[in-house]
Amino acid sequence: MFTLAEENYLKAIFHLEHELQGEVSTNAIAESIETKPSSVTDMVQKLAEKKLLTYKRYKGVQLTAEGKKVAINIIRKHRLWEVFLVEKLNFHWDEVHEIAEQLEHIQSEELITRLDKFLGSPDFDPHGDPIPDKHGVLKRTEKKLLSEIEKNQQGVCVGVKESSAEFLQYLDKKKISIGTKIKVLGKEFFDGSMIIQVGNEQFFISHIIAENLYVQIQE
Amino acid sequence: MFTLAEENYLKAIFHLEHELQGEVSTNAIAESIETKPSSVTDMVQKLAEKKLLTYKRYKGVQLTAEGKKVAINIIRKHRLWEVFLVEKLNFHWDEVHEIAEQLEHIQSEELITRLDKFLGSPDFDPHGDPIPDKHGVLKRTEKKLLSEIEKNQQGVCVGVKESSAEFLQYLDKKKISIGTKIKVLGKEFFDGSMIIQVGNEQFFISHIIAENLYVQIQE
DNA sequence: TTATATTTTTAGATTAGACTAAAAATAAAA
DNA sequence: TTTTATTTTTAGTCTAATCTAAAAATATAA
Ligand SMILES: [Mn+2]
Ligand SMILES: [Mn+2]
Ligand SMILES: [Mn+2]
Ligand SMILES: [Mn+2]
Numbered sequence: 001m002f003t004l005a006e007e008n009y010l011k012a013i014f015h016l017e018h019e020l021q022g023e024v025s026t027n028a029i030a031e032s033i034e035t036k037p038s039s040v041t042d043m044v045q046k047l048a049e050k051k052l053l054t055y056k057r058y059k060g061v062q063l064t065a066e067g068k069k070v071a072i073n074i075i076r077k078h079r080l081w082e083v084f085l086v087e088k089l090n091f092h093w094d095e096v097h098e099i100a101e102q103l104e105h106i107q108s109e110e111l112i113t114r115l116d117k118f119l120g121s122p123d124f125d126p127h128g129d130p131i132p133d134k135h136g137v138l139k140r141t142e143k144k145l146l147s148e149i150e151k152n153q154q155g156v157c158v159g160v161k162e163s164s165a166e167f168l169q170y171l172d173k174k175k176i177s178i179g180t181k182i183k184v185l186g187k188e189f190f191d192g193s194m195i196i197q198v199g200n201e202q203f204f205i206s207h208i209i210a211e212n213l214y215v216q217i218q219e
Numbered sequence: 220m221f222t223l224a225e226e227n228y229l230k231a232i233f234h235l236e237h238e239l240q241g242e243v244s245t246n247a248i249a250e251s252i253e254t255k256p257s258s259v260t261d262m263v264q265k266l267a268e269k270k271l272l273t274y275k276r277y278k279g280v281q282l283t284a285e286g287k288k289v290a291i292n293i294i295r296k297h298r299l300w301e302v303f304l305v306e307k308l309n310f311h312w313d314e315v316h317e318i319a320e321q322l323e324h325i326q327s328e329e330l331i332t333r334l335d336k337f338l339g340s341p342d343f344d345p346h347g348d349p350i351p352d353k354h355g356v357l358k359r360t361e362k363k364l365l366s367e368i369e370k371n372q373q374g375v376c377v378g379v380k381e382s383s384a385e386f387l388q389y390l391d392k393k394k395i396s397i398g399t400k401i402k403v404l405g406k407e408f409f410d411g412s413m414i415i416q417v418g419n420e421q422f423f424i425s426h427i428i429a430e431n432l433y434v435q436i437q438e
Numbered sequence: 439t440t441a442t443a444t445t446t447t448t449a450g451a452t453t454a455g456a457c458t459a460a461a462a463a464t465a466a467a468a
Numbered sequence: 469t470t471t472t473a474t475t476t477t478t479a480g481t482c483t484a485a486t487c488t489a490a491a492a493a494t495a496t497a498a
Contacts, residue, residue: 222454222455224454224455224456254455254456254457255456255457255458257456257457257458257459258455258456258457261454261455261456262455262456265454265455276463277462277463277464
């Protein structure tokens with residue numbers, strides 16, 4: 001149906017639309033998929049002709065409903081495969097992204113239907129990201145960045161914003177994973193750093209860490 | 220490591236070397252991967268430069284040890300994925316080949332190691348074809364074509380030579396699958412057709428069928 | 439508002455892989 | 469052993485996806 005490159009562009013643009021809240025620039029796309037802006041212009045013109053996005057010269061792009069549908073389906077496949085790799089093959093959560101980047105392009109509706117069933121129709125992937133259902137509907141949960149919660153509040157970790165192997169390994173070292181309870185003991189106004197409690201341990205984390213961890217507040 | 224096209228050529232050449240018992244011609248490759256002979260010449264020259272096969276103009280090609288290693292690894296992946304699709308996702312044996320053609324190109328040693336373990340290190344795929352181990356070693360079994368066995372002998376089906384969906388569906392209709400006992404009740408010298416017994420049923424099969432079914436003779 | 443900087447697009451080149459048409463080598467038939 | 473047929477290779481073209489360099493548009497600063 002679509003080429004590997006086309007699928008990767010659509011997925012990247014979809015993610016950028018959410019991060020940037022609106023129109024996505026040529027440079028933003030180029031940076032995100034590690035290519036040159038001139039290459040992006042070419043591809044974006046091709047995708048516009050195929051009605052997967054709208055494009056006005058110098059004005060950036062926006063996915064059409066059809067483009068979104070394609071992107072969401074790739075994301076669905078990516079996240080289902082990540083669940084498979086962690087739940088069934090016992091990969092660790094910092095090892096699965098690269099492999100899922102390949103698996104997400106396998107073309108077979110039936111395969112995904114069956115994989116989903118085999119995995120028990122999971123709602124979230126190993127990084128806490130929601131898995132769209134077959135109609136593209138995402139389960140919404142109200143989660144907050146750890147950096148947004150107040151002193152003495154407590155939450156349970158439900159996801160990571162950044163999901164590089166390096167960050168995930170840092171979290172492992174600190175014994176933080178999906179489901180871990182985190183209590184904010186102190187918060188430094190100046191630099192946003194925090195003292196938090198995880199299990200019996202209390203330690204310092206920088207703002208960078210706090211704004212890449214999603215938590216659900218607990219009373 | 221290798222491109223999709225390169226992998227497909229190596230795999231096709233490997234299979235042809237076995238079918239044709241020796242040197243593989245340009246035309247044979249072209250037919251097998253459904254491309255033009257001129258395209259094959261190009262690719263074969265490229266693979267020769269990479270030392271994956273030896274090539275003499277107008278003389279056909281032969282895989283090097285390295286070329287064989289690559290080909291066998293792809294076949295290993297293909298067959299392991301087929302087992303996964305049938306055993307875990309409950310696909311039928313006539314539905315898995317096309318999907319495995321895609322999955323066999325996923326690049327990750329670790330993935331295959333874990334998949335193999337998850338599946339219980341199977342020795343055969345759903346069509347009865349042997350799965351090479353991680354060193355490329357194939358489990359050899361003495362099996363015969365049904366067409367080669369004599370009247371009143373009996374065997375158990377251990378594999379199919381042809382594994383197109385059409386042929387597999389024919390076998391389903393006749394209630395023949397891996398493990399099925401087959402007894403030869405009659406054999407027509409003229410055209411090689413047979414009367415066989417499968418379970419309680421007795422029926423006629425043509426030579427074409429008999430020479431695409433592998434059996435292991437039982438006393 | 440004019441000058442400068444940044445972003446984006448165009449023009450032209452490159453690579454992998456495939457194709458067609460024609461030439462060259464080899465095999466088969468007369 | 470010529471002639472004819474088949475197989476294989478070469479030469480040249482095409483498309484997808486990328487790149488560099490330069491031009492054009494837009495944004496920012498003086
Ligand atoms: Mn991922
Ligand atoms: Mn993920
Ligand atoms: Mn197969
Ligand atoms: Mn098979």
